[in-house]
Amino acid sequence: GSCKFECVTCTAPVNIAVIKYWGKKDESLILPTNPSLSVTLGQDELRAKTSVAVSESFKEDRIWLNGREESIESPRIQNVLKEIRRRAHKRSADSKGESKLFQHVHIVSENNFPTAAGLASSAAGYACLVYSLAKLFAVQGEISDIARQGSGSACRSIYGGFVKWKMGEREDGTDSYAVQVAPESHWPEMRALILVVSDQKKLVGSTEGMQTSIATSELMKHRINLVPKWTDEIIEAIKQKDFTTFAKITMRESNQLHAVCLDTYPPIMYLNDTSKLIIRLVHCINDILGVEKVAYTFDAGPNACLYLLEEDVPRVLHLVKHFFLPAQSNGQPSFVTGIPVPESE
Numbered sequence: 292g293s294c295k296f297e298c299v300t301c302t303a304p305v306n307i308a309v310i311k312y313w314g315k316k317d318e319s320l321i322l323p324t325n326p327s328l329s330v331t332l333g334q335d336e337l338r339a340k341t342s343v344a345v346s347e348s349f350k351e352d353r354i355w356l357n358g359r360e361e362s363i364e365s366p367r368i369q370n371v372l373k374e375i376r377r378r379a380h381k382r383s384a385d386s387k388g389e390s391k392l393f394q395h396v397h398i399v400s401e402n403n404f405p406t407a408a409g410l411a412s413s414a415a416g417y418a419c420l421v422y423s424l425a426k427l428f429a430v431q432g433e434i435s436d437i438a439r440q441g442s443g444s445a446c447r448s449i450y451g452g453f454v455k456w457k458m459g460e461r462e463d464g465t466d467s468y469a470v471q472v473a474p475e476s477h478w479p480e481m482r483a484l485i486l487v488v489s490d491q492k493k494l495v496g497s498t499e500g501m502q503t504s505i506a507t508s509e510l511m512k513h514r515i516n517l518v519p520k521w522t523d524e525i526i527e528a529i530k531q532k533d534f535t536t537f538a539k540i541t542m543r544e545s546n547q548l549h550a551v552c553l554d555t556y557p558p559i560m561y562l563n564d565t566s567k568l569i570i571r572l573v574h575c576i577n578d579i580l581g582v583e584k585v586a587y588t589f590d591a592g593p594n595a596c597l598y599l600l601e602e603d604v605p606r607v608l609h610l611v612k613h614f615f616l617p618a619q620s621n622g623q624p625s626f627v628t629g630i631p632v633p634e635s636e
């Protein structure tokens with residue numbers, strides 16, 4: 292018979308943190324033990340694309356990720372769906388008139404890059420899911436706190452440019468959401484270079500890694516006190532377009548995160564030999580140039596993200612290719628350049 296349905300499609304880019312989120316004080320609401328700050332990459336580079344549809348003919352909620360049907364029962368997907376529906380109901384005074392609020396939803400999402408290789412796939416995925424659902428159900432106002440309940444870092448991909456995730460103080464999490472510190476247009480020369488060292492699924496997921504770090508690492512206590520200060524300093528560096536300070540904080544913060552991982556018991560080692568060579572190469576380049584022109588940062592995996600200014604991309608890319616392309620045994624690493632984007636869909 293005839294099948295009427297309503298559908299919304301959106302894309303959301305990956306964000307790469309320069310001040311990392313590592314540790315939760317509330318596991319189910321996803322409230323962090325420190326503020327974090329990231330740069331949202333270009334819309335066409337690493338991104339998730341999600342379509343959401345409602346129809347009277349759908350018998351149940353369903354989800355397909357990268358072409359495969361997955362369980363809709365995942366607690367995080369359920370949290371997101373419940374929260375979107377709750378806000379949509381609250382908004383419509385006469386929800387009986389809004390029949391689509393009672394219809395089931397079908398979700399189809401795909402990434403244009405490897406999932407779960409420490410390339411922030413969950414960040415783009417949940418940001419995209421929440422944004423699309425909010426459009427479909429006409430949910431207005433702040434939605435980054437809903438994305439946060441899918442995957443913490445996802446709240447930052449709701450906005451473009453330079454984005455802070457406020458830690459918040461309230462127990463219900465209502466003050467833990469993302470804010471744009473500066474749009475991409477504020478510092479259009481900023482570039483990100485992703486060095487894909489491995490596209491293998493990571494050994495220790497970020498959720499498990501954070502839990503063990505909080506439970507066992509002594510260094511973690513020191514980090515939690517230090518990170519708010521670094522966050523304020525890097526925001527000031529972004530406002531002043533002070534790349535040297537931006538780079539120094541970014542590298543030291545990444546190194547400290549991986550020191551905390553090593554201090555975790557049993558230790559977590561996300562960096563491999565190639566990652567460590569990249570760190571050495573970046574310091575060599577900066578030494579030769581006499582000032583920090585390139586910064587590296589690593590998430591929960593061996594892949595590097597280099598931040599640098601547009602004018603330095605050709606010579607840095609040349610050096611990176613010279614040192615690393617022949618060294619790869621598992622095929623050629625791919626290089627992806629990204630630029631931050633302004634606030635947009």
Ligand code: PMV
Nearest residue numbers: 308311312443444497590591
């Ligand atoms: O959002 P999650 O649960 O995938 O955690 C992401 C954690 C890091 O990527 C390592 C850091 C960050 O702030 O993005």
